[in-house]
Amino acid sequence: MDLSHLIARNAAFSPDKPAIHFEGATLSYAAFNTRIEATAKALKSECGVGRGDRVAILSLNRPDYLVLLYACARLGALLVPLNWRLAVAEQLFIISDASVKVLVLEQAFAAVLPPLAAELPDTRVVALDFAPPAPGQSLDALLACGSGDGRNPHTDLTCPLLIVYTSGTTGRPKGAVLRQEALLWNGVMSQHMHGLTSDDHVLTVLPFFHVGGLNIQTTPALHHGGTVTIHARFTPDATLAAIAEARPTLTVWVPAIIQAMTDHPAWAAADVTCLKAVSTGSQIVPPHLIARLTARGIPVLQVYGSTETCPISIYTRLGGDLTRTGSTGLPGLCCEAAIVDDAGTELPPGSAGEIAIRGPNVFFEYWGNEAATSEALHDGWYRTGDIGTRDADGYFWVHDRKKNMIISGGENIYPAEIERVLLEHPDVMEVGVVGHPDPKWQEVPVAYVLLRPGCGITAELLKAHVLGQLARFKVPRDIVFVTDLPRTALGKVQHFKLKQATDASK
Structure with missing residues (x-):
């Protein structure tokens, strides 16, 4: 079994159910699964993608982003999401560092092509929405040529699936490697956090190159047979329109988005009764922003984590105790969390120390960086670099980055x-x-x-x-x-x- 099996099973149970809405089009679970299978076949037969090979994508959010994720799972390959806000030189570093075999590209970011051809000519280019210069080809043309079963031997949930590069505080970015099983267990914790069911409709406005946009709600909803509406990128107007028309039940907004949404002139009159919760995190969330949502009757769930934890690790839960001001919640259903000193010794309640996380959601390694991996992982515990405390009941508060x-x-x-x-x-x-x-x-x-x-x-x-x-x-x-x-x-x-x-x- 690999992670794409979850999409195939949902397609069997509910073939006509909408899996993804995007820009006026709908992809049913059956169609989603069919495109995953076709993409895996084409990547294997036409591009030679084998188990462990890397496929990068440089694109705004779109359904084929998710198709590629599950096609890579089916092949035992690794998807490398590229941050489209980076400079071309930074993107080239990641492509080189990960030894990317295939780059799937949106036309808006075609500026990477000339230096890619000069510096990394062996990287195969597949274009999402344009005809690339030879020898590249479009995704649709590639799919038309695909053949075979689209599977590689010895592929299962233990295979690495994602290399997500972290911005870091100094030096070059590091590629955190997440196994397929990390996304599986992350999805279980999302279900626990959100009370997620197949009846839920997730609105995704965060970028997929970030684990928050990809894994807090998006992949968990697809694993549980829910529906996801994708926006290419966040705008307040489009988000308000989606709330009014699509009536989603769940969404993830970082503080900057909460600020933009609640500052919008149409916010006060918007009908937001469809939202059973808004999840937030990525940084310490100012209480006044949370108050803006709760004043409209929207429960606010806090989630703490990082790229290295897939990201869900500590959270408040829908229907749980949301009264502890500033708390990011309890350790997740499938992982452990502790406050430790520099020697790794667990500290008592009320003492400030470094937050450490252990569980199947934690990353496997930093790609090609044994020293950084050894520094971050100790007996399975990931040292986050964040300073926090916990109370006697086990609730956590995040105070700051240790390096800050x-x-x-x-x-x-x-x-x-x-x-x-x-x-x-x-x-x-x-x-x-x-x-x-x-x-x-x-x-x-x-x-x-x-x-x-x-x-x-x-x-x-x-x-x-x-x-x-x-x-x-x-x-x-x-x-x-x-x-x-x-x-x-x-x-x-x-x-x-x-x-x-x-x-x-x-």
Whole structure:
């Protein structure tokens, strides 16, 4: 059995049921399964994709993204999702690092083709929506030539399926390898978290190159026979229209999306009664954003995890205890979580330490990087690099990234704590806090602040605001007003880039 078996079984049980809606078209489970089989046959017979080979995709969200995932599962191959927001040089590094055999490409990102031909001429190009230069060919043309059974020997749930490259904080990105069984168990935990059934309808607006967009709800819904509406990329207007017309029951919104949705002029009047829950995570979620959803009667579920955990590992559950403000919940149904010190010893409730995760959802290795794998995995436990605490009942709170921690005069300062206070000021829209070298204190906090339009508060007034709620040593030494902040594709502030800018200015 491999992961594509779940789609085949759903096709047998409910062949005519909609699996995927996309841009006005619907793919039934039977049609979805048929295209997976045809794609696997073509990749094997025409491209020579064998067990363990890598197939990359550079595209916005579309049904064939998911088709490729399950076709790779059927073949025992690995899918490498490429972040379309990266520079071409960064994409080429990943293609080279993973020794990609086939690149499946959307025309919007064809700028990668000339340097790919020059630097990696052996990578086969398959085009999704255009006629590529020879010797590449379109996906439809490839499918027309496919033959055979579209399977490779010795393929099962233990086979690696995904290599998802993490942005990292320094140096080159690392490719986290997730086995097929990681997605299976991740789906079981999603079902537990969301009360997910075949009656659910998921609206996916996060990018598939991120495990949050791919695996928090999308693949779990397909495994359980539900329906998924896919958006190529997020826009508030399209999301509001989908809620009004498609009436989804579940969706995942990171904080930046919650902000955009609830700031939209049409939000207050929108009928959101179809949503049984909105899940959120990817960073510490400001309480005022959660309040905007709960004020509309929408339960908000928090999920904690990372690329390396597929990502579901700690979560609050629909129908569970949602009253513990700021808590990201309990360890998932199929994994363990602990708070440990630097030696890996589990700490008692209330003590701050590093969050560690162990379970079948955890990644297998960093692709071709034994040193990084050894540093991250200890006796099956993944050291996340995040600082957190748990209470006596086992509920977890995430405080900050370990690498973001500022040590000032022997005191540990977690930037997220300062960010939370600054975000409570009505003039502040977004903020990122990092440490700046200081000859006396070793480091002092510096805040980069993006103000709301029309606001003009001074740095001194913002410092006074922080001083009213936090210890003096936590007050930012400097507040730098900016017009934008460096961020990931999910809108998360990239602290390491702020840190680089701060260090460069010293």
